[in-house]
Amino acid sequence: MSTSPALIAVIGPVEPALLAAWVRHYRWLGVERFLIAFHFPDHVSNAQRQGLQAAVRELGIIPVGTSSGPWHEHTNTRLTDALRHQAGPGWHLLADADEFQQYPAPLTEVIAQAEKSGHRVVGGLMLDRITASGRLTGWTTQGGLDRAYPLGGHLTHRLLHGDPRNIVLARHDVAVASGNHRAPGHKPDADRLCAVHHFKWRSGVLDDLRRRIQHFSSGTWQEQTPAVREEAGRLLSHVGRHGGVINIGDPRLAFRRVGLDRMPSGWLAEARGIFTTWRPTRTGQDRRQ
Template identity: 35%
Template sequence: MTIRFVSGVGADTGLLDSAITHYQGLGVDAFHIARHIESFDDPDFRRSQDVVARHDISFAAVHQGPWDEDLNGYLIWAQMRRHPTDWWVIADLDEFHVYDRPLTDVIAACEAGGYDHVKGALLDRVAADGSLAALEPNASIWAQYPLAGFVTLRLPGGDWHLTYPDTVDESRRMLQHLEANGGRIDVTAEELSLHRCGSDYSDYEAWPELVSRLKDIR
């Protein structure tokens, strides 16, 4: 059995190294990262090639051309069709999956129970002071962003099923919050349920609230 990771990557590759390191640690065997570029002369494209090369991998595909809302899904499904019987971890570079057991055990439980996918909860990581702090690549992500909470769930409008036409309004609400709080996320806002927690989230205080909400939308 091969556990494969797939992601479509655009211009923002700041988390590329951290994401590969994280999923290697989870036991991913093969990486299928599709890179979108506007030009092969883009210096960031060369830098991102160097990043993946440090992990002894290369981009599974490179797509040059304008971006559109359907391209990411197309690039991902094109990779998944190549290995239709394997298990895939699907994530953007800023989505760091955390499981309560090894991935091999998760897959074994799915196969034993006849399930073909696993759903999860989205918790945002936030700097202790709510600032939009730039990532320090040589330091732990979990230490740099020690708070976890419902920022994406609550600030953009509270809809778990976001659609593309809504993104302008969602972005506007997020910017309004930041402007009202001096360019920071208000870490004291009760509706965001921001709490300190470690990298495995076992000590996250608001789990009962989140689990209840997940049951409501299942």
């Protein structure tokens, strides 16, 4: 019988309430073992760092480690690989703190099906979550994430030209590329993709994107390609053209009401179509697709 996977995550300066909701979500999915590490860029205050470390301990999780300094593009991969090595044999679940995975079946069944069919990875597709108005606001724990960000759509790849594909589960001996988008030499079952509800578009994200562009452009943070910086620029340009909000009326983005309690209607066919046809935009181009 398949056992629960170890959850592997490198966490930055998120809100303690988001981290608590994230832990509750994955425990509800059946995750019992969390291997997380914090990494804080230099602009994060000591009070914010200590607050997050205290919050995670209150949740009954002891962080594996805490580091600080530049967030080079390779930083997340290096820290994730170290956590996976410590996790040891078995299946690893890979998720950022703003990613809430939603599966078409219980997690143990998903893993059992992958093993039965000979797949050593399970895939997912980003579903970007935003407010009903498109404004980049905060949220309250009383209302919860679904109420604050009720719309789900395809912002990442259709507007930002980013890779929406995820490797969400991988066997311990399968290497996963930067950003958890691919596992070289392994393909997930495109008919069984999970929805990765992406709660990135919250209050403070625009400052984060501006900081990312500044540090990558200056070389303070090292990048492997300009893709991440260009994606940030596209979002900033978009909200600049639309009065500081995401244009929820753009039909390409396909925003509609979704929730964490039920898979989106028609998700498996929709996700398969995107996952199997998506191709990266050539660097330097910024064409609408």
